[in-house]
Amino acid sequence: EACKLSGYKIKIFKHNDMGDLEQKIEKTKGKKLLITEGIFSMDGDWSRLDKISQLAEKHGIITILDDAHGDFVLGKDGKGTANFFNVEKKIDLYISSLSKGLGSFGGYVCGKKSLVDLCINTSKTFIYTSALPASINQYSLKRFNSNREKYRKKLWEKINLFHKRLEEIQLQTTSTSQIIPIIIGKEKNAMEFSKFLRDNGIFAQAIRYPTVKKDQARIRISITGWLSNEEIEHSIQILEKAKRKFKLK
Known part of the structure; x- marks a missing residue:
């Protein structure tokens, strides 16, 4: 929208096509901004941030990273996608959320002082929005300063287990992260698939057009570190039943 x-x-x-990106950069005159996600919210795969940052540096482009789904999940101590790829200093403006990996509310922008000052002084959505309550900020800071690496490792144990079990029941996904889409196809089928899961104790909403392309409707599963192995196994068993019922490949 912005x-x-x-x-x-x-x-x-x-998507993640560096040849196409460079071609578009070279054909575009004037000042440019390059915007990407860290972990893509609908497919669960990772941005090729190492290659993207190289191209941005080569062509002198300001890089903006939305790391709402990579923050507190990837990188040392959960410092995000840029940290994972060791390109933190190449990101000019870093945008993220406190409501995903941190489990709080709100979001933040950080980066070069000149750009942050520009946002503070010209962003109407910032100027005319009330500040977060002090209690929310205090909770976020407490969570931010807790043993994040411990919880991050626990999360990845659950992510890897879920992916392993999906592979064993031959349910395909393009994901390499905690966001796991199951592609259904038709919007109507995705709604029915979601209802079947809900009727069997699993809450996983259908994602439909225009959020995703037509006939690419999906169920999006989000793994948390607090899932038990028993809950994961139950989910896999229900997904296997759903796969047979809806004849997914």
Whole structure:
């Protein structure tokens, strides 16, 4: 929405396609901003941030990273996707959420002082929004300063287990993270699939057009570190039943 409201030309490069990205960069004149996610919210795969940051540096482009799903999940102590790829200093503006990996509420922007000052002084959504309650900020800071690596390792144990079991029941996914989409196809089928899961004790909502492309409707599963192995096994058993019922490959 911000890109559209800016009035500037928007060019979308093919998903994780560095050749297409560089071609679009070279064909676009004037100042440029390069915006990407760390972990893609609908597919659960990772941005090729090492390659993207190289291209941005090569062409002198300001890089903005939305790491809402990578923050507190990837990198040392959960410092995010840029930390994982060792390109933190190449990211000009870092945007993230406190409601995903941290389990709180709100979000934040950080980066070069000149850019942050620009956001503070010109962003209407910031200027005309009330500050978060002190209790929320205090909770977020407490969570931020807790033993994040311990919880991150626990989360990845659950993620890896879930992926392993999905592979064993031959249920395909493109994900390499805690966000695991099960592609259903038709919107109606995705809604029925979601209802079947809900009727069997699993809450996983259907994601439909226009959030994703037509006929690419899906169920999006989000793994947390607090899931027990028994809960994961129950989920897999229900997914296997759903796979047979809806004849998924």
